[in-house]
Amino acid sequence: MTDAAISIQGLGKTYKGGKRALDGVSFDVPRGQIFGLLGPNGAGKSTLINILAGLVNKTEGRATIWGFDIDEHPRNAKVSIGIVNQEILFDPFFTPVETLEIQAGLYGVPKGQRRSLDLLRAVHLEDKANAYARTLSGGMKRRLMVAKAMVHSPPVLVLDEPTAGVDIELRQQLWAYVRELNAAGVTVVLTTHYLEEAEELCDRIAIINHGRLIANEPTRELVGRAQEKIVAVTVDRDVAAPPANACFQKIALVGDRTLEITYDKSRVNAGEVLGAITAEGLGIVDVSTKEPDLEDVFLSLTRSVA
Numbered sequence: 693m694t695d696a697a698i699s700i701q702g703l704g705k706t707y708k709g710g711k712r713a714l715d716g717v718s719f720d721v722p723r724g725q726i727f728g729l730l731g732p733n734g735a736g737k738s739t740l741i742n743i744l745a746g747l748v749n750k751t752e753g754r755a756t757i758w759g760f761d762i763d764e765h766p767r768n769a770k771v772s773i774g775i776v777n778q779e780i781l782f783d784p785f786f787t788p789v790e791t792l793e794i795q796a797g798l799y800g801v802p803k804g805q806r807r808s809l810d811l812l813r814a815v816h817l818e819d820k821a822n823a824y825a826r827t828l829s830g831g832m833k834r835r836l837m838v839a840k841a842m843v844h845s846p847p848v849l850v851l852d853e854p855t856a857g858v859d860i861e862l863r864q865q866l867w868a869y870v871r872e873l874n875a876a877g878v879t880v881v882l883t884t885h886y887l888e889e890a891e892e893l894c895d896r897i898a899i900i901n902h903g904r905l906i907a908n909e910p911t912r913e914l915v916g917r918a919q920e921k922i923v924a925v926t927v928d929r930d931v932a933a934p935p936a937n938a939c940f941q942k943i944a945l946v947g948d949r950t951l952e953i954t955y956d957k958s959r960v961n962a963g964e965v966l967g968a969i970t971a972e973g974l975g976i977v978d979v980s981t982k983e984p985d986l987e988d989v990f991l992s993l994t995r996s997v998a
C-alpha cells in the first residue's frame with residue numbers, strides 16, 4: 693500500500709509493430725497536488741494515461757491508483773480516477789444533465805447521491821443543463837467532459853491536454869475550476885503543452901521524452917535547474933562594440949548603452965559578470981536579470997537527452 697495518489701514503477705509499453713512508447717518509467721504523484729506531466733508530441737504521455745484508464749495494456753511494470761493496483765484491483769483503481777481524454781466523447785443527442793446522469797449510472801452512483809446540477813454549475817454550464825449537447829461550443833463541450841469525469845467523485849482527476857483548442861478565457865475558467873477541485877482535496881494530474889501554465893498551476897512536474905522520464909521535481913526546483921541566465925546591464929557611456937570576456941556565454945548590444953549578457957550560472961556568478969564589465973572601464977548604471985522560465989528548462993533538458 694502506498695500513500696501516493698498514483699504510483700508507477702518500471703512502466704513499459706511496446707505497441708504491436710514494435711514501437712517502444714514507454715520505457716522503465718517510475719514516479720509517484722503525491723496526494724493533494726497538482727501534478728504536471730510534460731513532454732513533446734509522441735513522448736508517451738497519452739500511452740501512460742491510457743494505461744491508468746485501463747484502455748491500453750502495459751507490457752511491463754506496475755501502477756497503483758489511490759493504493760489500488762490496476763491489475764489486482766482494477767475496479768477499485770478505476771473508481772478512484774476520473775480521466776478527461778483529448779477527444780471529446782459523448783452522445784450529441786443527450787443534454788448535459790442527461791449525459792452526467794447516464795455517466796453516474798455507469799459508475800453505480802445512487803440517484804440520491806448524484807450531483808449533476810452542482811457539477812454543471814461548477815463548470816459554468818448550468819444554463820445549458822437542458823440544451824442538446826451538440827449545440828454546445830467546443831469550450832463548453834470540454835467543460836462538460838470535465839464534469840463527466842467527476843460524477844463519481846474520484847479522488848484523482850487526470851486531464852489529458854485539456855486546453856488544446858480552448859480560447860484564453862475558457863482556459864482561465866477551466867484552470868480556476870481545477871484549482872477549486874484541488875483546494876477541495878482532489879489530486880490533479882494534467883498533461884499540457886502550455887509550459888507557462890504548468891509552471892503557474894503545478895506543484896510538481898515530471899517530463900517524459902522518448903518514453904523515458906527525464907525529470908520529476910517540484911516546479912520551483914525544476915525551473916531553478918536552468919543553467920543559463922541573462923543579465924541586462926546599462927552602462928554610463930555609449931559602447932561601440934560589446935566587450936569580450938571568458939565568463940560571458942554571449943553578449944549583445946541592445947541599445948547604445950545596454951548590454952545583454954548570457955552566462956552559465958553553474959560556472960560564474962553575477963558578481964563576476966559585473967566585475968568583467970567594470971574591468972572594461974565602464975560604470976554600471978542599472979542591472980536587471982531575467983529568470984529562466986519552464987520553457988528554458990524544458991528545452992535544455994529535452995535537448996540534452998535527445
Ligand SMILES: Nc1ncnc2c1ncn2[C@@H]1O[C@H](COP(=O)(O)OP(=O)(O)OP(=O)(O)O)[C@@H](O)[C@H]1O
Pocket residue numbers: 707708709711712713731732733734735736737738739740
Ligand atoms: N496504438 C498505437 N500503436 C502503435 N504506436 C502507437 C500507438 N499509440 C501511440 N503510438 C506511438 O507511441 C508513441 C507515444 O505516443 P503517445 O500518444 O503516448 O504520445 P504523447 O506524448 O501523448 O503525444 P501527444 O502529445 O502527441 O499526444 C508515439 O510514437 C506514437 O506514435
